[in-house]
Amino acid sequence: xxxxxxxxxxxxxxxxxxxxxxxxxxxxxxxxxxxxxxxxxxxxxxxxxxxxxxxxxxxxxxxxxxxxxxxxxxxxxxxxxxxxxxxxxxxxxxxxxxxxxxxxxxxxxxxxxxxxxxxxxxxxxxxxxxxxxxxxxxxxxxxxxxxxxxxxxxxxxxxxxxxxxxxxxxxxxxxxxxxxxxxxxxxxxxxxxxxxxxxxxxxxxxxxxxxxxxxxxxxxxxxxxxxxxxxxx
Amino acid sequence: xxxxxxxxxxxxxxxxxxxxxxxxxxxxxxxxxxxxxxxxxxxxxxxxxxxxxxxxxxxxxxxxxxxxxxxxxxxxx
Numbered sequence: 001x002x003x004x005x006x007x008x009x010x011x012x013x014x015x016x017x018x019x020x021x022x023x024x025x026x027x028x029x030x031x032x033x034x035x036x037x038x039x040x041x042x043x044x045x046x047x048x049x050x051x052x053x054x055x056x057x058x059x060x061x062x063x064x065x066x067x068x069x070x071x072x073x074x075x076x077x078x079x080x081x082x083x084x085x086x087x088x089x090x091x092x093x094x095x096x097x098x099x100x101x102x103x104x105x106x107x108x109x110x111x112x113x114x115x116x117x118x119x120x121x122x123x124x125x126x127x128x129x130x131x132x133x134x135x136x137x138x139x140x141x142x143x144x145x146x147x148x149x150x151x152x153x154x155x156x157x158x159x160x161x162x163x164x165x166x167x168x169x170x171x172x173x174x175x176x177x178x179x180x181x182x183x184x185x186x187x188x189x190x191x192x193x194x195x196x197x198x199x200x201x202x203x204x205x206x207x208x209x210x211x212x213x214x215x216x217x218x219x220x221x222x223x224x225x226x227x228x229x230x231x232x233x
Numbered sequence: 234x235x236x237x238x239x240x241x242x243x244x245x246x247x248x249x250x251x252x253x254x255x256x257x258x259x260x261x262x263x264x265x266x267x268x269x270x271x272x273x274x275x276x277x278x279x280x281x282x283x284x285x286x287x288x289x290x291x292x293x294x295x296x297x298x299x300x301x302x303x304x305x306x307x308x309x310x
Contacts, residue, residue, distance in 0.1 A: 056296070060295065093298065102242075107249050147246055147300070
């Protein structure tokens with residue numbers, strides 16, 4: 001099992017992602033954005049950061065990096081692709097996920113631990129959780145407000161693609177628990193095929209007790225269990 | 234030959250930057266200003282070989298994101 005963490009100019013969570021995956025025993029490599037192929041990997045991670053300085057729009061320019069052609073191709077073949085924070089923004093710009101991420105409601109850059117509720121535990125990304133479980137994950141973004149038109153939100157809801165919602169400590173998805181103004185407190189979504197997942201919180205920064213939470217492991221444990229299952233099948 | 238591309242947040246998308254600018258305008262003393270919206274202007278220098286269709290494609294695919302923004306293209310001969 002091999003994982004790739006893509007490095008765009010301006011990525012700054014690539015080290016954290018590699019460290020978290022290696023600690024979990026996964027052979028993980030950095031892949032520069034000018035590489036032409038990611039076909040050799042089982043899991044492709046687009047890390048957080050400020051690719052291309054967030055010029056034009058977050059993720060808008062990274063989407064045209066050479067490596068992205070292969071990422072899109074592999075995603076269409078069913079390969080697992082995880083986008084965290086800026087990675088989520090890039091996946092939306094690349095049309096691998098619907099909707100977009102815009103400036104936080106209050107214009108503030110929010111850097112804090114939040115609670116998110118797992119909305120669907122039957123996916124490759126959440127199978128280690130139980131529905132309704134509340135995770136403690138850090139966020140660090142200025143443009144994480146998820147928007148999509150009403151028809152898209154209906155589709156996401158009907159197909160149970162909303163995997164995480166911001167909530168309070170009791171799991172209630174209140175307006176006060178929404179750090180950025182995302183529609184319906186959405187913190188993470190997957191595509192209809194379930195192999196592409198994007199989220200604003202940083203699970204890779206919550207895999208070591210010394211960092212205040214190990215809840216991020218739920219996401220990595222889930223996808224690693226899914227990959228192991230596929231290898232033996 | 235030049236082209237100008239105006240990119241504005243869609244009406245249906247909250248523009249918190251515009252709201253903050255409106256508040257600042259009010260603090261500046263012009264309370265009569267009802268709203269402000271912040272977009273961008275992108276200037277392109279062309280050699281004239283680009284078709285209008287190509288430019289619109291560029292606007293849709295790269296210069297704006299149709300999920301959250303509208304654009305207006307104006308080509309100056």
